[in-house]
Amino acid sequence: MSVLFFLFLLLFVPYSCLAATVTLAWDPSPDTDLAGYRIYYQANNSDLPFQGTGAVEGNAPVDGGNVTVASISGLDPANAYYFAVTAYNSSGQESVYSNVVQIPETLPPLVSITSPADNASVATTLAISAAATDNVGVAKVQFLVNGTPVYETSAVPYTYTWNAAALPAGSYTIAARAIDLSGNAAVSKAVNVSVVGDVISPTVSLAVPPPDASVAGTINVSAAASDNLGISKLELSIDGTLLLSSNQSPVSYIWNTANFANGSHVISARAYDAAGNSGVASATVVVDNGTSQTASTPPSTTTSTSTSTEAAPLTLADAQLALLIASGQQSPTIDQVQRLDLAPYLNGQPAPNGKVDTGDVVVILAKLTGKL
Template sequence: MARTKPNKISVKISLLYAVLQLLLTFCFFPSASFAASVVLDWDPSTDADLAGYKVYYQANSSALPFGGSGADEGSAPLDVKNVTSTTISGLDPSNSYYFAVTAYNSVGTESVYSNIIEIKEAVAPSITVTAPSTTAIGTVTIGANASDNAGVTAVRFFVNGEMAAEKSSAPYSFEWNTASLTPGSYSISAKAYDAAGNEGTSDVVVVTVAGDTVKPAVSVVAPTAPLSGMVALSASATDNTAVAAIELQLDGAVILTGNQSPVSYTLDSSAVANGSHQLCAKAYDVAGNAGDACVSLFVNNPVVDSIPPVISAFGMPASAGALNVPIESFSATDNVAVTGYLVTESADPPAGNGEGWSASAPASFRFAAPGTHTAFAWAKDAAGNVSAAGSATVTITLPDTTAPAVSLTLSNSGSTVSGTVNVSLAATDDTAVARLVLYVNGKMQGSSNMSSFNMEWNSTSVADGSYTFTAKAFDAAGNAGEAVPVTVTVSNVRELSLLDALTALQVACAKIIPNAEQVTQLDVAPVVGGKSAPDGKIDAGDVLVILSRVVGKK
């Protein structure tokens, strides 16, 4: 029978240092070794036939079943009898171990494994800090050599006990910028970590920071001739450690800031007043030392034209029959010269450097859609000044070429009709429906100047047979649309008489053979739900139904 497994196990670890082995190792090998023991506790099984417990262990793998070896107590499983705690000793601390417990009864039947506990390896990483020299100036590289039996997962660097950097993979190093630090001694250390959380700490390396008092050397480059338009300016700086920032100043106002040398800047000289100006470059290093250099500039830009052109004439016809409308007049004047003409449908002033401008006045303008619209005329000069708008309003009416859409509907369902037939016509058009006409077999039956109308057609006024209904709709432009034709068969049943009853009786008695028309007229039985349901033959039932109708019975 199956055994009840222990509910859970807990674990305690202690390290038993083998002093004699340690001393011998130091004599013969370059590394230390030590043994580890694990104390396991678990909840007792509630099985009435409990005989004892077995402890399973295995190194570096959780794959079942556990088959570990190397413990002082022997290979797995270890029979610990009927106790709920045991110590496993002699384990290699450089390995991770997995433990589980089973219970067994008096006949040796064993339970499934308890919960599995992992004990991670306990060997701390080894780490050593390296530095380029005992004196640091500017930015120096601080590095570390780290190793571990299972692998290093992270290295952290510390300066005077404060973490300065962290690296997750080799090479383990970081750039230490000392330029802004106070001169003096600084303690450098590092810690290495493995996946089990073991931590190794390096020895402390003392580095002396010398400090920086040398300011950067700065040069500035600008044209010496009188300046106009866009002007290229540049500056550069060098330092005994590193340039941290460099800026350009025009008449004391900062116009550019950069964090590396050289820097360049394009000055729009038209944005400053004509005359003399001072351009300076100032550079800083990380220690806060500053150096500068200045040159003089002379700006001499021509006076800018700020007077826009004036539209003197703009005209278009009041009405048109096409989207492309001729321009009857378009002229403009300027204090210098008109260089561009433009017509838009928007009242918003266009940009002088935008698209669509022409060197001469356009002869026509195309509107986006029919209707009443206003066109706006603009003129510009070489300086990009744009005039106020001239305007003209045009009403565009395009020819109507779209035919109306027509629908034709008969109230009688099916292809055979009789009696009065209700006919419905409906039409739509992009402008308006002027007339609707109904035709039967090509002959007009009725018309209306509305977009829809209904009429009754008396099928008894025509002979039985096939008739085709059509409809046409017309708009004011004469465009005509035609509905899908509907073809029906007119079949009006004539009134029965005593002669019909006698003929039916002769057919029922096999005295005569009926023709097709007689079968259609005389086959009226049986009657289902008050209506004839012809069964394809003429018999006594048909005679009785005909006599009933003749004498006025239903």
């Protein structure tokens, strides 16, 4: 008797009592004298013949009667199993083995968070550690924050440095998921962590003329900031009016005092971090451009834009500022556009186009080097 047919796996279910059930189905044998089928199984070895033991239904082979579905239960999920089916007739003759089906072990890993302890608190960063073991080997460990994977590693020891500094204050759950070489996964018991939130404000420094100093014409104002997390925004203002906003530090601004009334003016710099904390520095200067201040009246030979632009000699700081604006790293103020918008440069005169771009950088550098 030599009947070939195919064996198909339907279901493999592990149970918490460390036993598993495999349900198999196969194509019927066309033998008219078919008497039944025998199910063969064996753990961790594909050598024929299969001589498995330990199933509730008995040692291999298990008689399956003349139906084409059978379940083998009580198997150890820590083992991989191989299955095949044969057919036999009324004379006891038996067919060759069907195709062999391999079922990998289904025992999940053991995984736990070893650090931090439950109800720990964190202000900036937190070292997280996990332990994981498995009967066939751990492939990788994932760290989960509020159920979402944030880091994955296959290297022992399983550790992760969680940066919680920019997170809102509150309670977070941390867990680890271990995946073994067979693809089985298990998630550890979660630990609760309290995030304090960043409360450290940025430190700001402002470089301006000495307090209450008298200034005139064009002066350079610069500011720098630092923070434990990093600066997200740095602003320069005069008398509460925003002149410059950048995500870079330091920043500088060419202040044309001729556009401001004589008298005291407050220059301030404010920096923000990712958590919304801010720090500020300010200074008071006195503008004194004399009694004949006429900066608001433009010359008749050019537009008001080019007048304010060329009111004071250009400097290398102007070229640097124009490059920051042209590259999109800084948003210009109206005063900056008026001063730096020189291109195109036609017939020896600027023809502003209403924006600061790389053409303006070229013109400013040409003026500084005496080529215009």
